[in-house]
Structures are given as structure tokens and as C-alpha cells.
Amino acid sequence: MITLDLALVGFGHVGRRFVRLLDERAEQLRREHSVECRVIGICTRRHGTARNLAGLDARAAASLVEEGGSLSAIDAPDSMPGRLAAVPPDGPTFIRDLATAAHARQHGRMVVVETTVLDITAGQPAIAHVKTALESDAHVVTANKGPAAFAYQELDLLARGAGRGFYFEGAVMDGIPIFNLVRETLPAVKLTGFRGVVNSTTNYIISAMEDGREFDEALAEMQAAGIAEADPSLDVDGWDAAAKTAALANVLLGARLTPQDVDRTGLADWSGARIREVAAAGRRVKLVARARREGATVSAVVGAEELDAADLLATLREQQNALVLETDVLGDVAIVQLGGGLTQTAYALLSDLVALRRTLPFA
Numbered sequence: 001m002i003t004l005d006l007a008l009v010g011f012g013h014v015g016r017r018f019v020r021l022l023d024e025r026a027e028q029l030r031r032e033h034s035v036e037c038r039v040i041g042i043c044t045r046r047h048g049t050a051r052n053l054a055g056l057d058a059r060a061a062a063s064l065v066e067e068g069g070s071l072s073a074i075d076a077p078d079s080m081p082g083r084l085a086a087v088p089p090d091g092p093t094f095i096r097d098l099a100t101a102a103h104a105r106q107h108g109r110m111v112v113v114e115t116t117v118l119d120i121t122a123g124q125p126a127i128a129h130v131k132t133a134l135e136s137d138a139h140v141v142t143a144n145k146g147p148a149a150f151a152y153q154e155l156d157l158l159a160r161g162a163g164r165g166f167y168f169e170g171a172v173m174d175g176i177p178i179f180n181l182v183r184e185t186l187p188a189v190k191l192t193g194f195r196g197v198v199n200s201t202t203n204y205i206i207s208a209m210e211d212g213r214e215f216d217e218a219l220a221e222m223q224a225a226g227i228a229e230a231d232p233s234l235d236v237d238g239w240d241a242a243a244k245t246a247a248l249a250n251v252l253l254g255a256r257l258t259p260q261d262v263d264r265t266g267l268a269d270w271s272g273a274r275i276r277e278v279a280a281a282g283r284r285v286k287l288v289a290r291a292r293r294e295g296a297t298v299s300a301v302v303g304a305e306e307l308d309a310a311d312l313l314a315t316l317r318e319q320q321n322a323l324v325l326e327t328d329v330l331g332d333v334a335i336v337q338l339g340g341g342l343t344q345t346a347y348a349l350l351s352d353l354v355a356l357r358r359t360l361p362f363a
């Protein structure tokens, strides 16, 4: 049995669902994977910071934040040996201080769980959090697209050099395995490209408009469910899909793209009337993400397309997503997500922890 010390950076919809899922699955994780997880720190932007090397009650912390309270009410800095900032630290300082204290007790078992908001201009502060964690000898699991979409090659190199894990399954299609599936189960297969529907919010809005409903009403439902990005224009203008496309291209096709390199258009030109006209003609509108490797170059595009109704991507309704991997040995391999949401994203973080645990020696 080993114990992983978790430092949560970001404690919003995903972070809070994650700690509850971790609690619900604790017994199974112990029994089947010989791993226990202890949350030793939580860092947010406006809801304070809490640290306790002996372990925090993370469910209570989630309720506290949901009731509008501050995590400083449960902060226990005296549990930390040595130097500690009295003022609430920023993300990188929080990670460095906690890593120093956690390593003093058991080295190489701290994991930074990064779930801050996506910044589409540069992938920060998530990249700084991931970098600081790896430089502090901590492993990283994240649901944030920023690190893989803006800095995958650099962070992967850093993680390998440090002998630390860097996992990001939740960055694309919630908990449905893509990155871990390719790494674990497709050895010696060359990927030449992919196409997919990877943004739930826009697919939900398109489905609603096909059914005669209003754009604003459908978007509000996705916001209420915690599925839409904090800034919903990131979904509607195709930025979220572009970030996922860049992340997929960087990891699966060895590219060095950023979301700004993806040729992107969103739903701005697609009124409900136009979407229904296409459907009446037996075709379907979808926001499609594509990337392809040609020689040394990888090109990527995100935009609304009119698809034949029989196309797998055209059959996806509401929050459903799918990714078709184009491979040299197996031909096209499709991964379909029929149900997505917060629990699935939280599960991606949990599955990353198990993937990490498998690389660690039995204690």
C-alpha cells in the first residue's frame, strides 16, 4: 500500500466532484490498486487556501466552499515543518512549500491535481503550476487543457527528466480514455490524424436548435450544469475545441501547436433556422475538430461542417462526443462518449492517479 499526498490547485466544479469521487472509491482503490490518497492542501483564487500534512477533510472543504466560506477556516499551517508564508500563497509558492514539507516525510509521493480555469491566451497559470510541481519533484494530474495545448513537449521532457508522472486524461472528452488508451494499448501504431466532436456545450446547443429551441436557453442549461467553460465564449467561438485539438495533435501526432495555430471558427454564423434547414435536407451540422500529419507538418482546423447523416460524428446528440483516430495499422479507430459531465471529468483525474500508481514501486 502506498499513500499519495494530493495538493489540489483549483477547487471548483471539477475539483470538488473529484474529492467526493475519491472518497466514494477509496475502498476500491485500496483493495484493487493498493493506493490511498490523502489531500494535504487546497489552493484557490478567491476561496482561500488550506494546508494540513496530516490530511484535510476534503468533503467538508467542498461543502465549505459551496456555502461561500473560506478555506482559511480549516488551514493548519502548524502541521507543516519549517518555513511557511503566513499570507495565503500564490499557486507556485503553495506548491513549492507543500512539496518541501511533504517530501520531508515521504519523498516522491506528492501529486499536484491541477484544475484551475483555462486561459486561452497562454495556458497560464496552469503551465506555471505544472512546471513548479515537476521541478519540486511532485507528479501532476490535470483536467486543464492549457498545459498539453500550449507546452506539451516542454513539460513532457521536464517530467521525463525528473522521473515524475504528467497525466492529463481529463483535458479531452472527460473520463473517456484517449491519451492513456493510446499510450497503454496501441504500441507500434502510427497515428496520421484524427477528426472528432470534442466540445459538449456546442453539440448540446446545436441539438437544441435542431429541436427548435433557443441558443441562449441551451447555453444557460450547460452553464447551470457546470459543463460550459467559466467564459462560455470559449465554447461557442470554438476556442475550447481548438485547445483540445492542439493538445491531441501535440500528444498524439508529435506537433508543437498552440490553440492559436488551429484554423478556428465557431457557431457565430449558425442560426437555429440555418441548422434546421440543413437537418431538413437530411444532413447534420457539427463543430468538427480535425488534424492531419503531412510529412513534418501537422495542420489542424475547428469549424462547423455539414455532415452526411450516416457519418458517425453526425449521429452524436446533446453532450455526446467522439474522436476518430486515423492509424496506419488499424485504420480508423473510433472512441465514442455517450454520456459526459462532471463525474466523468473527475473520474479522469482518478484514473490518472491509478495510471501513476502503476508506475510506482510497491511499498
Ligand SMILES: NC(=O)c1ccc[n+]([C@@H]2O[C@H](COP(=O)([O-])OP(=O)(O)OC[C@H]3O[C@@H](n4cnc5c(N)ncnc54)[C@H](OP(=O)(O)O)[C@@H]3O)[C@@H](O)[C@H]2O)c1
Binding pocket: 009, 010, 011, 012, 013, 014, 015, 043, 044, 045, 046, 047, 048, 090, 091, 115, 116, 117, 118, 125, 143, 144, 145, 170, 171, 174, 226, 227, 228, 229, 230, 341, 342, 345
Ligand atoms: N467542467 C467540466 O465539465 C470540465 C470538463 C473537462 C475539463 N475541465 C477543465 O477543468 C478545469 C476546472 O474546471 P471547473 O469547471 O472546475 O472550473 P471552475 O468551477 O471555474 O473552478 C476553477 C477553480 O480554479 C481556481 N483558480 C482559478 N485561478 C486560480 C489560481 N491562479 N490559483 C489557484 N486557483 C485558481 C478557482 O478558484 P476560485 O473559485 O476561488 O476563483 C476555482 O477553484 C478547467 O481547466 C476546465 O477547462 C472542465
